[in-house]
Amino acid sequence: MFTGIVQGIAVVENVTAATGLSTFAIRLPDNSAGDVSIGASVAINGTCLTVTRQSGNTLFFDAMQETLRLTTLGDLEPGHNVNFERAARxxxxxxxxxxxxxxxxxxxxxxxxxxENNVTIWFQVPDQWARYIFPKGYIAINGASLTIGEVDGNRFNVHLIPETLRATTFGAIEEGMKVNIEIDSQTQTIVDTLARLGYDRPAAEL
Structure with missing residues (x-):
């Protein structure tokens, strides 16, 4: 499990692609990987990956084709920055x-x-996921736990303070970029339970 509090920005050093699998070499900041063990879980842009090897501050992860399909990890290239969080204890x-x-x-x-002094970012999700997004609800974007601001159909925004921009990759975000989304599990459970009882919410309700 993770808390959604990004612990820092890591750098992709190398990506090795094989059939149905990609291996990522990702360098964490100094003093961030000292007691990592093989098999430990680390969230990279919100995606839980398993450490397969370590060389100093550089950790190696394998991502299968399904992970690459569902997330933005398949777009990563050497030199890209990513958010990271080690598993909670x-x-x-x-x-x-x-x-x-x-x-x-x-x-x-x-x-x-x-x-002045903050940034508001609007995101668009596929229609089928809009049913789980509510104003003032929780959402995880690239591994960062954030509070939803406004919702408009399948679009929503978040308001970011300078510290969040400094501590995460959101400081360099640009229009057109893709981000990973993890819906709040409690919200998803409630919405799905109500749907089974006949109280469904339209997928892109305003």
């Missing part, structure tokens, strides 16, 4: 909301507004 403070690291879908960045 018992007793850790839950500063965001609990995440599994299992990505539901990808969203597109459709608009970026930059009022």
């Amino acid at each position: 018992i007793g850790d403070e839950i500063g965001g909301h609990l995440l599994s690291g299992h990505i539901h879908t990808a969203a597109s960045v459709v608009e970026i507004l930059r009022p």
Whole structure:
């Protein structure tokens, strides 16, 4: 499990593609990988991956074809920055909301507004996932636990403070980019339960 509190920005050093599999070499900041063990879980842009090898601050991960299809990891290239979070431990403070690291879908960045001292980013999700997105609800974007601002059909926005922009890759985000989305599990359970009882919410309700 993860908390959605991004621990830093890591750098993709190398991507090795094979049939149905890609291996990523990702360098964490200094003092961030000292006690990582083989088999440990690390969220890379919100995607839970397993450490297969380590060389200093560089960790190696394998991603299968299904993971590459469902997430934005297949677009990563050497030099790209990614958010990372190591798996939560018992007793850790839950500063965001609990995440599994299992990505539901990808969203597109459709608009970026930059009022003084903050940034508002609008995202668009596939219609079938809009049913789980509510104003003031939780959502994880590239592994960061965020509060949803406004919702308009299959579009929603988040408001980011300078610290979030500094500590994550959102500081360099651009229109047209794709991001990983993990829907809040409690929200999904409630919406699906109500749907089974006949109280369904239209997929792209305003």
